[in-house]
Amino acid sequence: MRDEFKRQGTSKAEFDVPTMRFNEEPFENAYEICEELGSGQFAVVRKVIRRATGVQYAAKFIRKRRYQSSRRGVIRSDIEREVDILRSVGGSENVIELIDVYETPTDVILILELVSGGELFDHVCAKECLGESEAAGFVRQILLGIKHLHDRNIVHLDIKPENVMLKRKGEFKVKLIDFGLSRRILPGAIVKDMIGTPEFVAPEVVNYEPLSTATDMWALGVVTYIL
Structure with missing residues (x-):
């Protein structure tokens, strides 16, 4: 996974005031935890199986920041923002679905639909060169996912x-994943942040200017060039 950058700095209020309640029942009573699917700086994704139904899901274990002075873990407000956004963007064929949210003393656990086809990045690397029609098909689906977000004021x-996953091996349906950096930007709002993956960030990010839906479109242009 490529490194991401984000402007640091949070208030005490952001850190220690929960505004959402999550499921606090013992997670392992409900789910069998299986192999690791991926990891980031403060999160690990594992395949899990719902014990009552046998249905497979992906569980994203987000390590909570326990102390305001610590640099380890994710602050509460950032976790709650990701949950809020995921709850807002369900119902699209091209965006990952949030199923449930659990909380333990150390982690918040997002239960997500399982997409098992691998990253678009790995698919491109394996094939070395995509045909024009295949590349266009992927771009169209990513655009549909982005439109679904932007229609809801989500960037x-x-x-x-x-962050584009193939739904299944050998199937060319894709879904957008990982909303840990996403923002809800309402019309007229001014939001500035040093955020994203350096190779894909738009000029307004680097220049610390207002972010907008156009910020995603710049990144999509870079993805299209790669394809």
């Missing part, structure tokens, strides 16, 4: 091949 802010 992803980390569009890249690693």
Whole structure:
């Protein structure tokens, strides 16, 4: 996974005031935890199986920041923002679905639909060169996912091949994943942040200017060039 950058700095209020309640029942009573699917700086994704039904899901274990002075873990407000956004963007064939949210003393666990086809990045690397029609098909689906977000005033802010997953092996249906950096930007709002993956960030990010839906479109242009 390529490194992401984000402006640091949070208030005490952001850190220690929960505004959402999550499922606090013992997670392992409900789900069998299986192999690791991926990891980031403060999160690990594992395949899990719902014990009651046998249905497979992906569980994203997000490590909570326990102390305001710590640099380890994710602050509460950022976790809650990701959950809020995921709950807002369900119902699209091209965006990952959030199923449930659990909380333990150390982690918040997002239960997501399982997409098992691998990253678009790995698919491109394996094939070395995509045909025009295949590349266009992927771009169209990514655009549909982005439109679904933008229609709801959500800007992803980390569009890249690693955050586009093939739904199944050998199937060319894709879904946008990883909303950890995403923002809800209402009309007229001014939001500035140093955020994203350096190779894909738009000029307004580097220049610390207002972010917008156009920020995602720049990143999609870079993805299209790669394809």
